[in-house]
Amino acid sequence: MPRLFEPLELRSVTLRNRIGMSPMCMYSCDAKDGVPNAWHMSHLGSRASGGTALIIAEASAVEPEGRISPQDAGIWSDGQASAWAPIAAFIESQGAVPSIQIAHAGRKAGTKRPADGRGIVDDAEAWQAVAPSAVPFDAGWRIPHELTVAELATLKQKWVDAARRSQQAGFRLLEVHNAHGYLLHSFLSPLSNLRTDEYGGSLEKRMRFPLEVVEAVRAVWPAELPLSVRISGTDWHPEGWSIDDSVAYARELKQLGVDIIDCSSGGNIPQADIPVGPGYQVHIAERVRREAGIPTMAVGMITEARQAEQIVSSGQADMVLLARELLREPHWAIKAARELEASAPWPQQYGWAVGG
Ligand SMILES: Cc1cc2nc3c(=O)[nH]c(=O)nc-3n(C[C@H](O)[C@H](O)[C@H](O)COP(=O)(O)O)c2cc1C
Incomplete structure (x- = not known):
């Protein structure tokens, strides 16, 4: 049995294999109200029926000002939670675990969606x-x-409310977005946090606000459900956040009851020199897992079944997340199972197409 297709248990949740769908903004809430719609159902639902074990819905803002673009999804209102509920239920009906990434874009808020040309939004919309x-x-x-x-305290409560709504919507794994230069990452990094009060300066002080948020979220997220934190393992800058810092941070997160660290990188400064290539962030997941003693997810240019199997069977990470490859191939997990001689069923509705 390939390790990639062994189940993974996190608290009371069992993932049917070690393959997850990485969170991806779809910039598709056309009414600009943060309410997910049929696109989100189709996009996430098809990867759930495609054999993926964990489906992490896109960065969903904890307050309107925390959106990256006007078309981002949100989880700041009960109406949004109600709209997420049937999506989470469908994901679960397909044997996958529904998850959502709660997020605040911080200083990177207010950009145009890629389809509108990127750059910051016009003044009228800003x-x-x-x-x-x-x-x-x-x-x-x-x-x-x-x-x-005082504003930090108010903001912390928005994360807490978003966590509660995520549970009401039926999500069973919650991910805190602490990566890519968005609000929580920008507190960690000395390149973006120049504060001289108790929330800036030393590593300990820079970690304070993100840790307060995670602690408050963990307190309301049910004890039987797992919590993930996505970090940028490094700023890829000599004076920036480093992998050593990430190991120290992961140790603190573990103490707070975080179950798994999702190890991404970069995004906090525009000029970073990132050695993008197959598996280019896997070493971050490996170091955090080994040195902080906490399960990790590896992400970033993981596209091949054997590559994914190697990552989990060699103990570099407990699971892999795929983003763009799952856009290209919603049934990636089923096909990977075939290649590795494991089993992952096609949806019974598709039996005629696959001779089942
Ligand atoms: C269209 C798109 C949207 C993304 N949105 C998010 C997001 O909402 N949250 C996040 O943490 N990362 C986001 N990412 C980053 C991915 O989750 C992933 O970490 C990155 O694409 C590297 O994985 P890949 O090489 O498998 O694509 C996005 C990536 C893409 C391509």
């Missing part, structure tokens, strides 16, 4: 972005508002 420090992401970006300590 909103005030927030950040640890009044440092824009790049030249030409709007200056974010430096959050006060």
Whole structure:
């Protein structure tokens, strides 16, 4: 039995294999109300029926100002939670575990969706972005508002409310988005956090707000359900956040009851020199897993069945997440099972197509 097709248990949740769908913004809430729609059902549902064990719905904003683009999904309202509920239920009906990534874009909020040409949104549509420090992401970006300590407390409550709504919607694994230069990552990194109060300066102080958020989220997320945190393992910059920092951070997250660390990288500065190539972030998952003693997910240019099997069977990570390859091939997991001589059933409705 290939390790890739062995189940993985996280608290009371059993994943049928070690393959997950990485969260991907679809920029498809056309009414700009953050409410997921038929597109999200089709997009996530087809990968659930395609044999994937874990489906992580896209970065969903904990408040409207936390959207990356106006068309992002949200989880800041009960109406959004109600719209997510049938999607989560369908994912589960296909034998996959429904999950959602709760997010706040921080200083990277307010960009056009890719289909509209990228760059920051026009003034008429813009909103005030927030950040640890009044440092824009790049030249030409709007200056974010430096959050006060009182505002941090209010914001923390939005994460907590989003976690509660995620549970009401039927999601069974929650992921906190702490990567890619968005709000929580920007607190961690000395490149974006220039504060001199208790939320900036030393590593300990830079970790404080993200850890407070995770602790508060863990307190309301049910004890029987697993919690994931996606980190950027490195800023790919000599003065930035490093893998050593990530190991220290993962140890703290483990203490707070986080079950698995989703190891991505980059996104906090525009000029990073990232050695993109097959499996280019796997070493981060490996180091965090080994040195912090916590399960990890590896992500980033994992496209081949044998590559994925190698990552989990060699102990570099407990599972793999695929993003773009699952856009190209919704049935990737079923096909990988065939290649590795494991079993993952086609949906019975498709039996005529596959001779089953
Ligand atoms: C269209 C698209 C949208 C994405 N949206 C998110 C997101 O919402 N949250 C996130 O953490 N990463 C997001 N990512 C990053 C992916 O989850 C993944 O980490 C990255 O694409 C590398 O994996 P891959 O090489 O398998 O595509 C997105 C990537 C793509 C291509």
